[in-house]
Amino acid sequence: MSLKEKIDMEKLPRHIAIIMDGNGRWAKEQGQDRLFGHFHGVESVRNIVEGCAELGIGYLTLYAFSTENWDRPVEEVTGLMELLVDTIRKEVTTLNKNNIKLHVIGDMNMLPDYARNELKEALDETSHNTGLNLVMALSYSSRWEIVNAIKNIAADVKAGKLQPYEIDQDSIKDYLATKEFPDPELMVRTSGEYRISNFLLYQLAYAELYFTQVRWPDFRKENLYEAIIDFQQRERRFGKTGDQISQQEKTAIS
Numbered sequence: 001m002s003l004k005e006k007i008d009m010e011k012l013p014r015h016i017a018i019i020m021d022g023n024g025r026w027a028k029e030q031g032q033d034r035l036f037g038h039f040h041g042v043e044s045v046r047n048i049v050e051g052c053a054e055l056g057i058g059y060l061t062l063y064a065f066s067t068e069n070w071d072r073p074v075e076e077v078t079g080l081m082e083l084l085v086d087t088i089r090k091e092v093t094t095l096n097k098n099n100i101k102l103h104v105i106g107d108m109n110m111l112p113d114y115a116r117n118e119l120k121e122a123l124d125e126t127s128h129n130t131g132l133n134l135v136m137a138l139s140y141s142s143r144w145e146i147v148n149a150i151k152n153i154a155a156d157v158k159a160g161k162l163q164p165y166e167i168d169q170d171s172i173k174d175y176l177a178t179k180e181f182p183d184p185e186l187m188v189r190t191s192g193e194y195r196i197s198n199f200l201l202y203q204l205a206y207a208e209l210y211f212t213q214v215r216w217p218d219f220r221k222e223n224l225y226e227a228i229i230d231f232q233q234r235e236r237r238f239g240k241t242g243d244q245i246s247q248q249e250k251t252a253i254s
């Protein structure tokens with residue numbers, strides 16, 4: 001039985017989020033510079049996007065560049081930006097062929113003009129697709145997103161469009177960059193780091209976290225299948241007791 005066959009297709013996570021980490025160390029281990037690692041990371045992106053589309057996953061969010069990553073050496077930042085934008089532009093045909101809709105979350109004001117324009121075109125050209133939603137987190141950080149949300153909530157309250165008593169967990173969601181997407185159910189981080197690094201802090205409240213030593217450029221569908229199988233063996237309790245959850249499942253079956 002292959003790993004893929006071990007996946008319970010009835011219990012797929014609706015939304016998978018991935019912190020694609022370890023490109024730099026992977027390159028260093030091969031005696032190459034960091035950009036070489038980013039370059040090879042693109043092949044993993046293709047493979048994982050394809051894997052998610054084949055399985056019928058609804059949403060895949062990929063953390064490609066954080067707000068903090070702008071502080072890296074300028075050659076790396078420039079090289080990475082070019083690589084990201086170039087890849088997205090080249091992949092539009094494949095995205096359309098596979099019915100994949102592209103979304104971007106992050107502070108687009110930080111991007112150079114050419115990057116913003118290329119991205120906008122790619123978003124427009126895939127906007128009619130109805131299959132996998134591929135969300136690229138680019139120049140994204142969760143604290144940036146939350147600050148932005150609070151500013152907009154305050155402005156709406158001041159303008160009388162929103163009453164303070166109307167603010168609840170659902171209305172806050174409407175002010176986040178992810179408002180169109182359900183919360184991730186599974187969050188994967190590669191390369192052996194056990195942290196969140198400012199990624200989807202609000203949205204990951206009840207996500208199952210999966211960490212692997214595999215560096216991002218080595219990460220392939222099989223590794224994703226392992227993460228999904230692991231996810232499917234977990235009991236998601238959302239604060240309730242295990243007995244309550246088993247009872248709920250019995251009622252749902254009958």
Ligand code: IPE
Nearest residue numbers: 020021022023024025064065
């Ligand atoms: C992830 O790999 C890609 C980005 C953060 C853009 P890194 O570049 O962080 O690689 P490591 O963690 O230094 O190995």
Ligand code: IPE
Nearest residue numbers: 019020021063064065066197
């Ligand atoms: C997180 O990785 C951001 C992305 C994968 C895009 P980093 O490599 O920037 O995170 P830290 O600095 O190790 O926490």
Ligand code: MG
Nearest residue numbers: 021022023024
């Ligand atoms: Mg890193």
